[in-house]
Amino acid sequence: MTQDAEGRAAIRQAVSVSLATGLYGVSFGALAVAAGLTVPQAMALSLLMFSGGSQFAFIGVVGAGGLAGAAIATAGLLGVRNGLYGPQVAPLIDARGWRRPLAAQLTIDESTAVATAHKAPHAAQLGFWWTGVGVFALWNLFTLVGAVAGDRMGDPARYGLDAAAAAAFLGLVWPRITGPGSRLAQTVAAGAVVVALALTPLVPAGIPVLLAAVVAIVAGLVARQREPVA
Amino acid sequence: MSTVATWIALVVASAVVFALKLAGHLVPKHWLAEPRVARTAALVTVALLSALVAVQTATRGNELVLDARLPALVVAAIALALRAPFIVVVLLAAVTAAVLRALGMP
Numbered sequence: 130m131t132q133d134a135e136g137r138a139a140i141r142q143a144v145s146v147s148l149a150t151g152l153y154g155v156s157f158g159a160l161a162v163a164a165g166l167t168v169p170q171a172m173a174l175s176l177l178m179f180s181g182g183s184q185f186a187f188i189g190v191v192g193a194g195g196l197a198g199a200a201i202a203t204a205g206l207l208g209v210r211n212g213l214y215g216p217q218v219a220p221l222i223d224a225r226g227w228r229r230p231l232a233a234q235l236t237i238d239e240s241t242a243v244a245t246a247h248k249a250p251h252a253a254q255l256g257f258w259w260t261g262v263g264v265f266a267l268w269n270l271f272t273l274v275g276a277v278a279g280d281r282m283g284d285p286a287r288y289g290l291d292a293a294a295a296a297a298f299l300g301l302v303w304p305r306i307t308g309p310g311s312r313l314a315q316t317v318a319a320g321a322v323v324v325a326l327a328l329t330p331l332v333p334a335g336i337p338v339l340l341a342a343v344v345a346i347v348a349g350l351v352a353r354q355r356e357p358v359a
Numbered sequence: 360m361s362t363v364a365t366w367i368a369l370v371v372a373s374a375v376v377f378a379l380k381l382a383g384h385l386v387p388k389h390w391l392a393e394p395r396v397a398r399t400a401a402l403v404t405v406a407l408l409s410a411l412v413a414v415q416t417a418t419r420g421n422e423l424v425l426d427a428r429l430p431a432l433v434v435a436a437i438a439l440a441l442r443a444p445f446i447v448v449v450l451l452a453a454v455t456a457a458v459l460r461a462l463g464m465p
Contacts (some may be wrong), residue, residue, distance in 0.1 A: 149444070149445075152446055153445045153446050153449070155446070156445075156446060156449045165365075166365060167362065170362075170365060170366065170369060173366075173369055173370075173373075174369060174373070177369070177370070177373035177377070178369075178372060178373040178376050178377075179376075180376050180380075182404065182407075182408065183372070183376050185411070186407060186408075186411060187368075187369070187372055189411045189414070189415060191360060191365060191368070193414060193415075193418070193420075194360075194420060196360070197360060197364050197365075197367065197368035197371075200360075200368045200372060201368055201371050201372040201375060203407060204372040204375070204376060205372060205375040205376060205379070206403055206407055207403075207404060207407055207408075208375065208376035208379045208380070209379055209400050209403065209404075210400055210401070210404050211376070211379055211380045211383065212379035212380060212382050212383040213383060213396075213397055213400050214380075214383055215380065215381075215382065215383015215384040215385070215386070216383060216384075216386065216388040216390075216392075218383075218384070219383070219384045219388075220388070224384075229381075229384060230381060232384060233377065233380040233381040233383070233384045234377060234380060236380045236383065236384070286456075286460065287457065287460065288453060288457050289427070289431060289452065289453035289454060289455065289456030289457035289458075289460070290453055291415070291428055291456070292416075292427065292428040292431035292432065292435075292452045292453060292455065292456035293431075293449045293450070293452050293453035293456075294415045295412055295415035295416040295428055295431070295432050295435070295452065296431065296432060296435035296448055296449050296451070296452030296453075297445075297449050298408050298409075298411040298412040298415060299412050299432060299435050299436060299439065299448070300435070300439060300445045300448045300449065301408050302404075302405060302408035302409055302412065303439045305401070305404065305405050305408075306405060306409075313402070314401075314402065314405045317402050317405050317406050317409070318405050318406070318409035319409075320406070321405070321406035321407070321409040321410040321413070322409050322410065322412070322413040324410065325409075325410035325411075325413045325414050326413050326414075326417060326418070326423060329414065329418045329421060329422070329423060330421050330422065330423065333421075334420060334421065337410065337414060338407060338410040338411055338414055339407075341406045341407065341409070341410030342403050342406050342407055342410075344406050345399065345402035345403040345404075345405060345406035345407075346399060346402075346403065348402055349395065349398050349399025349400075349401075349402045349403070350395065350399060352398075
């Protein structure tokens with residue numbers, strides 16, 4: 130491919146990823162309001178936190194009646210992944226000055242995936258910025274749509290929104306526990322479920338989820354296998 | 360949490376998540392090159408999300424409960440296995456729970 134053809138391919142990919150990802154901002158907005166957040170709070174999460182997993186976790190802990198500390202810790206732990214993307218993305222896009230914090234805020238699953246999918250530096254940069262900005266714009270727009278719609282619906286359980294929240298987490302973890310080489314991840318997932326449910330009657334809301342992370346830390350440190358974990 | 364406490368938690372949590380993203384752009388690459396670090400982080404993500412699935416499906420406050428959310432989650436899992444898009448999976452779960460509750464299930 131010529132440089133321009135690969136650049137155009139990166140932009141096309143960025144646009145389709147942005148549309149698909151942005152659209153499920155609707156479910157985030159609706160679930161945030163169902164969890165007891167206000168519409169401005171749902172919006173603030175998408176603008177400031179801008180990381181799907183951390184945002185869903187934050188409203189999950191708040192909705193379960195968890196303490197502020199548990200909500201912050203759970204969202205933060207789920208954000209560690211974005212920190213690990215930085216060293217992959219930074220050399221590709223070579224952002225300096227004010228662009229650096231901007232690039233950092235836009236460093237999420239999707240922008241990293243599109244940037245690292247292209248070998249040509251020019252295409253990797255186009256892929257990163259188009260995906261980052263595209264997802265940011267649409268994710269925030271659709272969060273507002275979902276939050277306003279959710280706000281008008283009334284009792285969230287009547288519309289099955291509590292079940293939708295569980296399904297959203299299942300959808301987020303699904304690619305990580307299926308496919309080749311995911312046996313360790315499956316074991317960790319099963320262990321986390323057992324720990325979270327067993328501790329629910331014993332400790333304050335929000336804490337069982339945090340303690341489930343211990344399963345992963347132990348598994349990550351002691352497991353000998355070399356298989357990649359997505 | 361009160362609205363004010365939620366705002367404070369929201370801003371602090373967002374600052375933590377941003378700091379992690381920025382740190383990734385600033386630290387020398389070899390610091391995170393240890394495969395065990397990346398693997399453990401990936402597993403932490405799996406554990407937290409799985410625990411959230413469990414808590415959102417089968418608990419209310421400090422109690423374990425079985426209600427319309429569990430069959431809805433089964434429907435979601437089937438949809439995921441059939442490679443349905445995320446938004447469809449979430450909608451199917453909501454519709455399942457809503458219909459079961461309309462039929463009288465808790």
